[in-house]
Amino acid sequence: MEPIKVTEFNGDIKDACKDFEGFSPLACMECENEDSFETKLFLLSREPRNEAEENAIDSELKKFGFSSHSILGGKKCLALAAKCSKCGSEEIFWDF
Numbered sequence: 001m002e003p004i005k006v007t008e009f010n011g012d013i014k015d016a017c018k019d020f021e022g023f024s025p026l027a028c029m030e031c032e033n034e035d036s037f038e039t040k041l042f043l044l045s046r047e048p049r050n051e052a053e054e055n056a057i058d059s060e061l062k063k064f065g066f067s068s069h070s071i072l073g074g075k076k077c078l079a080l081a082a083k084c085s086k087c088g089s090e091e092i093f094w095d096f
Contacts (some may be wrong), residue, residue: 002051005045006079009025013041019078022096025082030089037092042079046095047071064092 014021025037042061048054048071057079061069066081068090082092 001049002045004048004056006044006057008064009041009043009078013078013080016041016043016078017072017074019074020072020078023072023094024096025092026095027093028087028089029085029091029093031084031087033084033086036085038083038085040066040081041083042069044071044077044079047073047077057070070094 009016013023025039027034028037044057048057057069058067061067061079061081064081065082069079069081072078072080080094081090082094083090084092
């Protein structure tokens with residue numbers, strides 16, 4: 001099986017997947033901040049199939065300063081990462 005390729009995506013989420021237009025970080029689960037977040041999107045060559053592949057994605061995202069992510073599957077698979085600008089937590093609630 002070919003390893004998952006992780007590529008930083010510099011556009012908006014709607015540019016990667018129209019179905020997720022408006023999907024964004026809304027609140028920090030730690031400090032309840034709702035104002036500003038550092039976010040990054042990453043295109044994945046395919047969806048991860050096991051924990052080892054999830055860990056490989058985590059390793060790649062650490063190069064960009066993130067230690068956790070969420071996956072959006074579909075025609076284009078995305079890894080989403082966000083960090084609270086107030087407390088630095090990566091426990092962020094995303095929604096439309």
